[in-house]
Amino acid sequence: MDLYIIRRHGVWSNEDELAATNEKSLQVGEQMKDRLRWIRSYAVTEEDGRIGSVCIYQASDREAIREHGQRIGAPSEDVRVARGTAVKRDDPEPVTVV
Template identity: 45%
Template sequence: MNLYAIIRRNGWASGADLEAAAARSTHVGDQEMPGDIRWIRSYVLDEGGDGTVGTLCIYEASSPEAIREHARRADLPVDEIVAIADTVVVRPDPVAA
């Protein structure tokens, strides 16, 4: 398994839409593809103040193709997949906004 960042721009019209997508993603990852993909965390992106949100997600996955298959099954957008070479933690994430 490798670590990837997945950028999903303007993926959802609201936080409620994102919550529904997160439930689909968890189901597909945990139930349908447990050996291929594991969701680690996501950062929700404010896409311009009109309520739409995107995400920058961190996943462990067997390949970029597994990420695309997971997204297809969970009906999630994928704008970009970037392999993560290393992790540098200067400080832990602050308390959720």
């Protein structure tokens, strides 16, 4: 499986919507576990105040990423294969868990 970076732009209007999508993502991810694995996500505040995300997934191919996004109601065409990883430090505190 390859490592993918997914950027979802302004999908959610509030934290409750984001939390519901996160829950759905876990459920769908379990159903797709032979093709996809959620590694990490960062929620980001968009310029218009909506919530977007930057997500890291392992997946068999881009189609698995696209299918997962469609099934959880958070599609994205901004999907890139990661060329490498350089972790220098753990996430600083506080980072809110959603």
